[in-house]
Each structure stands twice: as C-alpha cells, then as structure tokens.
Amino acid sequence: MTTTETVHDRIGTAHDDLTTGQLVAVFAFAAALAFTLLFLQEPLAHDSMHNFRHAAGVICH
Amino acid sequence: MLVDYLERGVLAGAIAGIAYGAYMALVANPLIGYMETVADSAESSEHAHGAGEHAHEAGEHAHAAGEHAHAVSEATTAAVSVGSGVLWGILLGGVFALAFYFLEPALPGRGRVKTYVLAGAGFLTVSVAPWLVLPPTTPGAEQAFDPTLRIGIYVGMMAIGGLVAAASIYGYGRVSARSRPLGIAAVAIPIITLVAVTAIAAPTIVEPGTMPVDLVTAFRGLTALSQAALWALVAGCFGWLQSRASPRSAADQRDELLTSP
Numbered sequence: 001m002t003t004t005e006t007v008h009d010r011i012g013t014a015h016d017d018l019t020t021g022q023l024v025a026v027f028a029f030a031a032a033l034a035f036t037l038l039f040l041q042e043p044l045a046h047d048s049m050h051n052f053r054h055a056a057g058v059i060c061h
Numbered sequence: 062m063l064v065d066y067l068e069r070g071v072l073a074g075a076i077a078g079i080a081y082g083a084y085m086a087l088v089a090n091p092l093i094g095y096m097e098t099v100a101d102s103a104e105s106s107e108h109a110h111g112a113g114e115h116a117h118e119a120g121e122h123a124h125a126a127g128e129h130a131h132a133v134s135e136a137t138t139a140a141v142s143v144g145s146g147v148l149w150g151i152l153l154g155g156v157f158a159l160a161f162y163f164l165e166p167a168l169p170g171r172g173r174v175k176t177y178v179l180a181g182a183g184f185l186t187v188s189v190a191p192w193l194v195l196p197p198t199t200p201g202a203e204q205a206f207d208p209t210l211r212i213g214i215y216v217g218m219m220a221i222g223g224l225v226a227a228a229s230i231y232g233y234g235r236v237s238a239r240s241r242p243l244g245i246a247a248v249a250i251p252i253i254t255l256v257a258v259t260a261i262a263a264p265t266i267v268e269p270g271t272m273p274v275d276l277v278t279a280f281r282g283l284t285a286l287s288q289a290a291l292w293a294l295v296a297g298c299f300g301w302l303q304s305r306a307s308p309r310s311a312a313d314q315r316d317e318l319l320t321s322p
Binding site for chain 2: 006009018026030047052053
C-alpha cells in the first residue's frame with residue numbers, strides 16, 4: 001500500500017534496481033549539469049546566457 | 062523504477078522547457094533588450110551630467126557591465142538564452158523526478174496533488190528563497206559584493222529554502238490529520254518566518270539603479286510568474302506522464318518485485 005510505504009522503502013527500491021555506483025552517477029550528473037548551467041563563469045558561455053540569466057533571476061555579473 | 066521516473070521527469074522538463082524557451086524568445090529577450098537600452102541611455106546621461114562621485118562610479122559600473130554583455134553578439138545571446146531556457150526546463154524536470162521518486166511517500170496529498178506540492182517546494186527552494194535576498198536583477202542594476210560571494214549567498218538561501226519547505230511539509234503532515242486550519246498554519250509559519258527574517262535582517266544587495274521603478278516591478282513579477290509557471294508545467298506534465306505510464310502505484314510494483322523469485 002502506498003500509505004505504508006516510506007522514503008526509506010524508496011531508497012531500498014532504488015538499491016534493488018540500481019547499484020550504488022549507478023545512483024552516484026545519476027546524482028553526480030544532475031549536480032554537474034546544474035553547476036554548469038547556473039554557475040559557469042567562462043565569459044563566452046556566461047555572456048551568451050545573459051538574457052536567460054536575467055529572465056530566470058539567477059544573474060550574478 | 063528510479064530510471065522510469067527520471068525518464069518521465071526529463072520528458073516533462075523538455076515539454077516545460079520548450080514552453081519556457083518560447084517565453085524567452087517572445088517575451089524575455091525583447092524585454093531585456095529594451096531594458097538594456099533604457100539602462101544604457103540612463104548611464105550616458107549620467108556621464109553627461111557628471112552628477113557626483115557616487116553616480117559617476119555607478120555609471121562606470123553599468124558601463125563595464127554593458128561592455129561585458131557585448132562580448133558576444135546579441136543574436137548569439139538571444140539564441141543561447143532560448144536554448145538555456147529549454148535546458149533549464151530539462152534540468153528542473155530531471156531533478157524534480159529524482160526528488161519525487163524518493164520523497165513521494167513523505168509528501169502530503171493524493172496522486173497528482175503530490176507533484177504540485179513538490180513543485181511548490183522546488184519553486185520556494187530554487188527561486189523564492191534566494192530572491193528574498195537577491196531579487197531578480199534588472200539590466201544596469203548595481204550589486205553589492207563580488208559574484209563569488211553572491212553565488213554563495215544564493216546557494217545558502219537555496220539550502221534555507223529547502224529546509225523551510227521541508228519544515229512546512231513535515232508540520233502539515235504532523236497536524237493536518239487533527240485539523241485542517243492547523244495544518245495550513247503549520248505550512249504558513251515557516252514560510253512567513255523566512256519572509257519576515259529576510260525582510261528585516263537581509264542587507265540590500267541589488268539596487269535597480271536608474272531603471273524606472275514600475276519597469277523593475279513588472280520585470281520581477283514576470284520573472285516570478287514565469288518560473289512558477291515552469292514548475293507548474295513540470296509537475297503537470299510529470300503527473301500526466303506518470304498516470305499514463307502506470308495506473309498501478311509504485312508500491313504495487315515493489316511488492317511484485319519482492320514476491321517474485
């Protein structure tokens with residue numbers, strides 16, 4: 001039943017389905033994407049995303 | 062199963078991202094282009110009048126920012142910004158799906174309500190909490206501190222926003238069974254506390270500068286609405302894909318997995 005399932009069970013299910021290595025890879029990839037998209041300071045990439053950063057409210061120049 | 066969720070999240074994010082990319086192309090790019098011109102003309106008039114030391118410094122700062130922004134052509138900026146909008150949707154969708162997979166049992170509500178609860182928590186964490194200290198920046202705005210420190214503040218506020226969202230959801234889960242108004246109060250208290258504390262204690266980091274106040278307000282409102290819409294669209298599409306893909310609950314699948322040899 002959904003009502004008795006807990007967050008802990010979900011972690012268990014993830015372990016059944018995937019190895020720890022695969023889980024780490026998924027999370028590392030997501031973290032790397034987030035970092036690159038939001039905090040990349042290389043001038044060309046940074047400036048190209050200029051309008052997007054203003055529009056999304058994540059600007060930091 | 063985690064991978065199924067991720068797949069649906071990325072697809073939902075792509076749908077929402079394409080909508081957000083269209084918003085970037087049709088609304089945000091022209092608007093920001095216009096605001097750059099407003100900022101530039103204000104800056105040049107300031108230079109002409111030479112109105113005091115502070116204004117001069119501000120003008121130089123804006124000037125530097127303006128030059129900095131033109132390191133690539135405007136067409137490139139517009140195109141990459143639209144693409145970034147699409148990627149932003151995909152990223153939020155993917156992160157949303159991962160979080161939803163693990164947190165689904167802990168979220169209040171039934172079925173698709175859970176997706177909207179998580180989307181609200183995500184919006185609070187990723188955007189609203191940081192904006193309380195670092196409001197969306199308009200072109201030509203002056204900002205205190207260096208970018209590294211501001212990134213630190215942004216990330217720190219995301220962590221605080223996440224904690225506040227978690228506290229609200231936890232509080233609601235604890236008391237809502239007894240009384241619904243009490244549950245709503247449990248949701249509201251951490252959020253109101255966050256808003257009050259930042260309103261009182263946070264320093265003003267972003268000064269809109271010479272930009273008309275109405276334009277700044279409109280821009281910030283539009284930014285907040287578009288981000289909220291992006292989250293709502295991610296949650297809506299994810300819920301739709303989820304219900305389409307499997308009418309069975311995740312728990313059933315787990316039971317099946319455990320009973321089968």
